Every structure is written in C-alpha cells, then in structure tokens.
Amino acid sequence: MPGTTAGTHPTEYAPTDRTVPTRAADRASYDKEVVHAILDEGYVCHLGFVRDGAPVVLPTLYGRVGERLYVHGSTGSRPLRMTGAADPGLEVCLTVTHVDGLVLARSAFHHSINYRSVMVHGIAHEVTDPEERRRALDALVDHVVAGRAADSRPANKKELAATAVIRLDLDEVSAKIRSGGANDEPEDLALPHWAGVVPLRKGYDAPVPNADLASGIGLPDYLAGE
Amino acid sequence: MPGTTAGTHPTEYAPTDRTVPTRAADRASYDKEVVHAILDEGYVCHLGFVRDGAPVVLPTLYGRVGERLYVHGSTGSRPLRMTGAADPGLEVCLTVTHVDGLVLARSAFHHSINYRSVMVHGIAHEVTDPEERRRALDALVDHVVAGRAADSRPANKKELAATAVIRLDLDEVSAKIRSGGANDEPEDLALPHWAGVVPLRKGYDAPVPNADLASGIGLPDYLAGE
Numbered sequence: 001m002p003g004t005t006a007g008t009h010p011t012e013y014a015p016t017d018r019t020v021p022t023r024a025a026d027r028a029s030y031d032k033e034v035v036h037a038i039l040d041e042g043y044v045c046h047l048g049f050v051r052d053g054a055p056v057v058l059p060t061l062y063g064r065v066g067e068r069l070y071v072h073g074s075t076g077s078r079p080l081r082m083t084g085a086a087d088p089g090l091e092v093c094l095t096v097t098h099v100d101g102l103v104l105a106r107s108a109f110h111h112s113i114n115y116r117s118v119m120v121h122g123i124a125h126e127v128t129d130p131e132e133r134r135r136a137l138d139a140l141v142d143h144v145v146a147g148r149a150a151d152s153r154p155a156n157k158k159e160l161a162a163t164a165v166i167r168l169d170l171d172e173v174s175a176k177i178r179s180g181g182a183n184d185e186p187e188d189l190a191l192p193h194w195a196g197v198v199p200l201r202k203g204y205d206a207p208v209p210n211a212d213l214a215s216g217i218g219l220p221d222y223l224a225g226e
Numbered sequence: 227m228p229g230t231t232a233g234t235h236p237t238e239y240a241p242t243d244r245t246v247p248t249r250a251a252d253r254a255s256y257d258k259e260v261v262h263a264i265l266d267e268g269y270v271c272h273l274g275f276v277r278d279g280a281p282v283v284l285p286t287l288y289g290r291v292g293e294r295l296y297v298h299g300s301t302g303s304r305p306l307r308m309t310g311a312a313d314p315g316l317e318v319c320l321t322v323t324h325v326d327g328l329v330l331a332r333s334a335f336h337h338s339i340n341y342r343s344v345m346v347h348g349i350a351h352e353v354t355d356p357e358e359r360r361r362a363l364d365a366l367v368d369h370v371v372a373g374r375a376a377d378s379r380p381a382n383k384k385e386l387a388a389t390a391v392i393r394l395d396l397d398e399v400s401a402k403i404r405s406g407g408a409n410d411e412p413e414d415l416a417l418p419h420w421a422g423v424v425p426l427r428k429g430y431d432a433p434v435p436n437a438d439l440a441s442g443i444g445l446p447d448y449l450a451g452e
C-alpha cells in the first residue's frame with residue numbers, strides 16, 4: 001500500500017492540494033527516500049516568504065536532520081527577524097533544485113532540462129533549544145562538506161547569540177524529477193536537428209588554500225577526493 | 227557619478243527599501259552590466275509568488291531580452307493562470323543564483339559559499355503580442371544553449387496556443403556577490419583546521435544523442451565545445 005508501512009512511519013509524504021501538480025503529475029514523487037536524497041545532495045535552497053504582501057525568494061544554506069530542515073542567518077536579517085517576531089511562525093516555501101542536463105529537442109517547444117527538485121511548504125519556527133541549535137548548525141556545515149563540522153571550531157557564545165536558527169518540518173513535501181531524452185512529436189523525428197541531452201558536469205576543482213593558512217596544514221582527507 | 231551616464235540610460239538600477247540588504251551591504255550591486263552577466267550565465271530561476279496568502283517558489287526556465295525577463299509555461303500551470311487572471315499582473319520575486327565555491331573557515335561560524343545572485347522584484351504580466359512572444363520563446367531556448375533557437379523547429383500554432391509567456395521588467399533589481407577566501411577571526415588563524423575555497427567545477431559532459439536520432443546528424447558546432 002503506497003504511503004504506509006506495517007509500522008507507524010509512512011514511507012511517503014501525504015499529497016496535498018498544493019503539492020499535487022496541475023500537470024506533468026508523472027514527474028511528482030512523495031517518497032521520503034527520494035526527497036531525502038535530493039535534499040542531502042544539496043546545500044543551497046531558495047527560501048520564499050511573504051513580506052508586506054509581496055513574495056521574497058532568498059538563496060540560503062540549509063541542513064537536514066531527520067524530518068527537519070534548518071536554515072540559519074544573522075539575527076538581524078529580515079526573514080529571521082520575521083520568524084522570531086511572529087508567534088505562530090513564518091509561512092515559507094523552501095525549494096531545492098539540482099540541474100542534471102540540458103534537453104535539446106528538434107522542436108523549440110520540447111526543449112527542457114533534466115532536474116530533480118524538492119518543494120517544502122510549511123511554517124518555520126525559530127529554534128531556541130541550545131542542543132537542537134548545535135545539531136542544526138553542525139548539519140548546516142556538514143551539508144556543505146560532510147565531516148567538516150567535527151573539524152572546525154564550534155560556535156562560541158557570542159557567535160551563537162548572533163545566529164538565528166529556524167526549523168521547517170518535512171510534512172507537506174513533494175519532489176519533481178525530469179530525466180531522459182527529448183520527447184519530440186512523431187512527425188518531427190526526421191527533422192535535421194540534433195536531439196539529445198547535454199549532461200552537466202558535477203564536481204569540484206582543486207581546493208585553494210587560504211592565503212593566511214598556517215604552514216604545515218595539509219588538505220584534510222574529506223577534501224582529498226575533490 | 228554612480229548610477230548615471232551622460233545620456234538618459236542610467237548604468238545602475240535605483241536601490242529601493244527591499245533591494246538594500248540589512249547586512250553585508252558590501253556584497254550588493256545595482257550595476258546593470260553585473261546583473262545582466264549573472265542573468266545571462268543562467269537559465270534556471272526560482273520564481274516566487276503568493277497563492278492563497280502563502281509563498282510558492284517554483285524552479286523554472288527564463289530568458290532575458292534587454293531589460294525584460296521572460297518566463298513561460300503551460301497555459302494550465304498555476305502561476306501562468308494567475309497572471310492571466312489578474313488584470314494588474316502577478317507580484318513576483320525572481321531569483322537567479324550561481325554557486326562558485328565552498329568556503330571552509332577554521333570556525334564553523336564563518337563557513338560560507340561563494341556565489342553570485344540576482345533578485346528581481348516586480349509585477350509579471352502576460353505577453354500577448356505575437357512578435358514579443360516569439361522573441362521571448364527564442365530567448366528562453368537560447369539561454370539554455372546559445373544559437374539553438376535558430377536550429378530547431380519554431381513553435382507551431384497549436385504549441386503557441388498552449389504556451390503562456392509572462393514578462394518581468396528589470397527595474398527593482400539587485401545583485402549579491404560573495405567571493406574570495408575564508409574570513410576567520412584573527413585569533414583563529416593559527417587553529418589546526420584547513421581553510422580555503424573548494425571551487426565548483428563548471429561545464430558539461432559529452433552530449434548524449436537521443437536514441438531515436440535520425441542517422442547522419444552530427445553534433446552541431448554550438449555543442450562541439452561541450
């Protein structure tokens with residue numbers, strides 16, 4: 001049975017009016033493992049909220065711990081201030097998108113991209129519990145480079161006081177995935193235009209040490225593969 | 227004089243309350259050339275709008291023609307329907323973000339990423355003029371691969387009827403840029419943690435022809451460099 005297991009933990013997020021697309025429904029997924037994998041591959045999200053009635057879309061870092069996403073920022077930044085000020089929390093939409101390839105069709109109309117995205121709707125709340133704040137900040141650093149939180153100086157009291165952490169539960173969530181080649185109309189297949197996919201190259205170039213790096217500090221193991 | 231030239235075309239967008247950041251103001255730019263360069267390097271934006279009082283952030287393709295951005299979609303998709311239905315247009319925030327590198331500091335607090343982003347606030351309007359729609363659709367295809375619009379079958383009447391195009395003028399616009407190494411506190415410089423930048427590798431892998439590509443169609447010149 002989709003969406004449930006023998007136990008109490010469903011394997012899928014329950015679809016809602018706003019997570020069921022009006023079209024291309026075959027690209028949507030509510031599978032928790034699919035959603036987690038997309039979220040765990042990234043570290044930059046686009047956080048949407050409403051300010052003075054108008055939408056704002058802010059690129060920012062995020063981290064996942066189980067069924068919770070965390071975003072952090074200066075206590076002086078606008079969305080973080082808004083979360084703290086609003087008792088019921090701040091209504092947000094958090095979107096993570098990975099582009100996998102460019103899809104070139106014979107017809108202009110069927111051009112597309114291959115991508116995997118996750119959209120989370122919900123109410124963001126400020127995190128005040130010190131232990132949860134620590135775990136959230138570690139997760140934010142480890143999303144950028146796995147294993148890095150343990151190899152850096154943890155935030156001190158002054159830094160913690162300047163940092164606001166907000167939490168968004170994974171509850172109203174959907175993934176959207178497009179993969180594969182170009183889907184042209186049958187009558188266009190013989191047109192003299194190349195069709196196919198140009199895959200994005202993923203990865204990193206050689207790490208560049210800081211100019212002020214103390215001598216004798218080699219590249220850590222977790223960066224050796226980059 | 228910043229923001230003006232001898233003529234009538236200012237070289238910068240005029241800052242507004244919502245495009246002046248509350249912090250890290252040194253990262254903000256209103257220079258039109260800077261903004262155009264960031265927009266022209268990308269093809270995926272995150273489009274934010276308000277639906278039933280709640281924010282929605284949708285990843286979608288965009289194209290730029292001069293001081294206008296274009297987004298397209300099925301006439302049945304939600305934001306496009308909303309634009310058509312609302313006479314005064316749909317208030318949106320369109321954000322484009324390029325991640326350039328991971329910034330690893332000795333302190334967890336100063337971890338960051340190098341990025342270039344553009345945020346556009348404004349009212350999106352549906353485009354009905356056939357000639358402007360054609361130019362917008364060409365720009366959308368050419369953003370994905372420069373020169374591709376001329377080497378594909380243009381949209382036919384049926385496809386044009388199924389496609390909504392919306393326009394957002396570049397007026398209330400800002401860029402935000404972070405570059406360079408880690409900015410640790412002076413007292414942390416001697417800590418035994420590696421610090422520096424891991425640059426993202428940009429580019430594409432070898433194009434993958436569609437399984438149904440007609441024989442004798444070689445890779446076009448504009449993809450030869452990929």
